[in-house]
Amino acid sequence: MLEIKNLQVKLEEEDKQILKGVDLTVEAGKVHAIMGPNGSGKSTLSYVLSGKDGYEVTDGSAELLGEDLLDMDAEERAAAGLFLAFQYPVEIPGVGNMTFLRTAVNSQRKARGEEEMSSTEFLKVVREKAKSLKIDAEMLKRPVNVGFSGGEKKRNEILQMAMLEPKLCILDETDSGLDVDAMKLVADGVNALRDEGRGFLVITHYQRLLDHIKPDVVHIMHDGRIIKTGGPELALEVENEGYAHLIEEEA
Amino acid sequence: MALPQPKLDATEARIAALELPEGGWSAPARKDALARLRAMGLPHARDEYWKYTRPETLVSAEAPKASVFEADEAPIFGERDRLKIVFVDGVFDAEASDELALEGVEIARLADATDIHWAKDLYGTLEANGQTPVERPLAALNTAFATDGILMRVTGKVSKPINLIYHHKSDSSDAILHHVVKVEQGGDVTILENGPAAARFNKVMEVDVADRSGFHHVRTQGRDDERRAATYIFGRLGTESTFKTFTLTVNGVMTRNECVLELNGDDAVAHVAGACMGDGDFHHDDTVFITHDAVNCESRQVFKKVLRNGATGVFQGKILVKPDAQKTDGYQISQSLLLDDDSQFLAKPELEIYADDVACSHGSTSGAIDEDGLFYLRARGLPRGIAEDLLTIAFIAEAVQEVEDEGLQEEIVERVEAWLLRRRG
Ligand SMILES: Nc1ncnc2c1ncn2[C@@H]1O[C@H](COP(=O)(O)OP(=O)(O)O)[C@@H](O)[C@H]1O
Numbered sequence: 001m002l003e004i005k006n007l008q009v010k011l012e013e014e015d016k017q018i019l020k021g022v023d024l025t026v027e028a029g030k031v032h033a034i035m036g037p038n039g040s041g042k043s044t045l046s047y048v049l050s051g052k053d054g055y056e057v058t059d060g061s062a063e064l065l066g067e068d069l070l071d072m073d074a075e076e077r078a079a080a081g082l083f084l085a086f087q088y089p090v091e092i093p094g095v096g097n098m099t100f101l102r103t104a105v106n107s108q109r110k111a112r113g114e115e116e117m118s119s120t121e122f123l124k125v126v127r128e129k130a131k132s133l134k135i136d137a138e139m140l141k142r143p144v145n146v147g148f149s150g151g152e153k154k155r156n157e158i159l160q161m162a163m164l165e166p167k168l169c170i171l172d173e174t175d176s177g178l179d180v181d182a183m184k185l186v187a188d189g190v191n192a193l194r195d196e197g198r199g200f201l202v203i204t205h206y207q208r209l210l211d212h213i214k215p216d217v218v219h220i221m222h223d224g225r226i227i228k229t230g231g232p233e234l235a236l237e238v239e240n241e242g243y244a245h246l247i248e249e250e251a
Numbered sequence: 252m253a254l255p256q257p258k259l260d261a262t263e264a265r266i267a268a269l270e271l272p273e274g275g276w277s278a279p280a281r282k283d284a285l286a287r288l289r290a291m292g293l294p295h296a297r298d299e300y301w302k303y304t305r306p307e308t309l310v311s312a313e314a315p316k317a318s319v320f321e322a323d324e325a326p327i328f329g330e331r332d333r334l335k336i337v338f339v340d341g342v343f344d345a346e347a348s349d350e351l352a353l354e355g356v357e358i359a360r361l362a363d364a365t366d367i368h369w370a371k372d373l374y375g376t377l378e379a380n381g382q383t384p385v386e387r388p389l390a391a392l393n394t395a396f397a398t399d400g401i402l403m404r405v406t407g408k409v410s411k412p413i414n415l416i417y418h419h420k421s422d423s424s425d426a427i428l429h430h431v432v433k434v435e436q437g438g439d440v441t442i443l444e445n446g447p448a449a450a451r452f453n454k455v456m457e458v459d460v461a462d463r464s465g466f467h468h469v470r471t472q473g474r475d476d477e478r479r480a481a482t483y484i485f486g487r488l489g490t491e492s493t494f495k496t497f498t499l500t501v502n503g504v505m506t507r508n509e510c511v512l513e514l515n516g517d518d519a520v521a522h523v524a525g526a527c528m529g530d531g532d533f534h535h536d537d538t539v540f541i542t543h544d545a546v547n548c549e550s551r552q553v554f555k556k557v558l559r560n561g562a563t564g565v566f567q568g569k570i571l572v573k574p575d576a577q578k579t580d581g582y583q584i585s586q587s588l589l590l591d592d593d594s595q596f597l598a599k600p601e602l603e604i605y606a607d608d609v610a611c612s613h614g615s616t617s618g619a620i621d622e623d624g625l626f627y628l629r630a631r632g633l634p635r636g637i638a639e640d641l642l643t644i645a646f647i648a649e650a651v652q653e654v655e656d657e658g659l660q661e662e663i664v665e666r667v668e669a670w671l672l673r674r675r676g
């Protein structure tokens with residue numbers, strides 16, 4: 001589903017190489033986790049895949065369902081089925097959460113040549129999904145992420161994901177800043193979307209999220225490369241022993 | 252003090268091109284205003300409050316021509332129940348207007364009101380007060396030479412808005428209108444204004460808001476591209492009164508909107524807001540002066556400007572708090588969204604405070620579309636154009652929300668959306 005080959009990325013503004021050849025394949029129906037120390041390039045990978053400006057791809061490729069992702073605008077990638085739950089969801093004063101969600105859903109449908117969702121249908125669906133994430137009507141009315149707590153922002157990301165029904169979901173540290181209950185809500189939201197046709201790339205520091213969202217494959221990223229790939233036991237190993245020995249092994 | 256010769260010449264040349272309406276109750280006020288005008292002289296680029304806006308085309312003896320704008324959309328406010336008062340190139344159009352009768356308000360034409368009139372004590376009075384400490388000569392010129400206008404005395408809660416509708420039909424029209432609104436105790440009125448008025452438009456609205464009464468004003472200027480306009484609102488607020496005005500300006504080569512308010516009674520509330528959309532050959536200036544002269548009053552100034560293709564926006568806003576105006580709550584924000592590097596925003600925010608127990612804040616910013624916000628929206632599938640428009644509308648939202656009526660807010664946002672849509676690639 002997602003196929004990344006030898007992806008090399010530097011910053012546009014300065015001569016700084018951040019991704020130094022990433023190889024990664026996520027199959028439909030699978031959950032892949034990426035773990036790694038701060039600064040290893042995990043967020044950069046998620047931004048480059050979703051089309052953020054400021055990065056230059058110097059080599060390699062990334063395809064979603066056989067389509068060249070790197071050649072598309074951010075909105076085209078979204079319509080093609082890519083979703084990034086942001087590590088730091090952006091506050092957008094003046095734009096109502098509901099307006100935003102409905103415009104997003106219908107923009108994607110329009111781009112795919114599908115029928116737009118009516119406001120009644122949209123309201124029904126959004127209320128239902130919001131309820132299961134414990135997002136109240138008040139939060140839906142407020143401007144996007146403005147005045148939301150850390151946990152509310154993350155739940156709002158999952159609500160967007162649930163509404164947009166993407167093919168490939170990238171979650172960038174969606175667990176950071178969440179208490180146990182909020183993490184459970186978020187994990188339930190993700191698990192509800194697990195499906196044979198959908199792939200997940202879950203970026204996290206901690207084993208604890210992976211207790212709730214069971215990964216099929218775990219990758220360790222360090223200094224712009226994936227240095228080790230294994231099963232769920234690799235996450236436990238990191239939890240108990242840290243990254244140091246893996247990094248040494250690699251060097 | 253003698254005026255510098257060029258200023259004197261320009262002033263006399265302008266006066267010579269005009270005719271002072273004779274006789275009637277307004278004659279003494281007009282005569283006084285003419286004397287004020289001669290003493291001040293018309294604005295010049297070196298005057299302190301005309302540094303950012305070139306006054307030449309607003310003061311010239313002859314109005315520069317402006318082609319008539321052919322609208323391709325229905326006029327705003329058209330769907331609501333209102334009393335229509337229509338002016339064509341600055342002349343009242345009885346045929347197109349509703350009968351000037353509505354419960355809770357007496358309405359008369361300035362040009363008709365030849366008898367002694369309640370407006371006698373007001374016409375030119377608030378304008379004259381508003382000449383210190385900053386001179387506004389074009390307003391004095393208006394009081395002296397206005398050919399028409401509407402006089403409204405509001406005695407109760409008026410059930411529907413009064414809509415002043417302007418039409419521009421001659422490419423050389425040079426209109427001078429002067430409206431007077433007196434809201435008596437307990438009265439409440441909403442005045443709407445819309446439509447291109449003339450090639451060049453000079454308008455004064457004097458508004459006296461008595462104790463415990465309310466004045467609501469929403470206007471749109473545009474979409475006439477070649478318009479030149481200088482407009483003035485002079486307001487006086489009594490105890491526990493409310494005064495709210497909002498202006499949406501789109502297009503126009505030269506627009507100067509001044510608002511001069513005096514909060515004279517305790518616990519009064521004044522909100523002055525505006526949003527403008529400028530593209531290319533566009534110059535828009537908001538000049539606001541709010542004087543707090545009573546206890547526990549609130550004033551808000553909220554101005555947003557969206558500028559592209561070399562458009563220019565100006566904001567000059569002042570809050571003056573007199574020594575006895577304790578517990579004043581004054582807020583002022585002026586912001587511009589520059590959609591490219593060619594556009595510019597010039598701001599002169601001022602606070603002058605002589606009381607010690609006050610809370611006043613002001614801020615002015617200028618910036619481009621927020622890149623992080625734009626990426627976030629696009630990452631959710633919103634095409635760039637739609638995302639940018641959404642962020643632009645979000646930018647002006649704080650100003651639009653100053654309008655109390657949500658239906659009016661929506662109508663205003665629709666016009667802005669249409670303006671943006673016409674420009675989307
Ligand atoms: N826009 C940027 N400007 C400067 N440095 C950046 C930028 N984006 C990423 N980096 C740098 O790239 C490296 C990887 O960052 P990031 O992808 O955020 O790592 P992670 O998400 O794994 O913590 C870090 O050294 C970070 O400082």
Ligand SMILES: [Mg+2]
Binds near residue numbers: 172
């Ligand atoms: Mg990160």
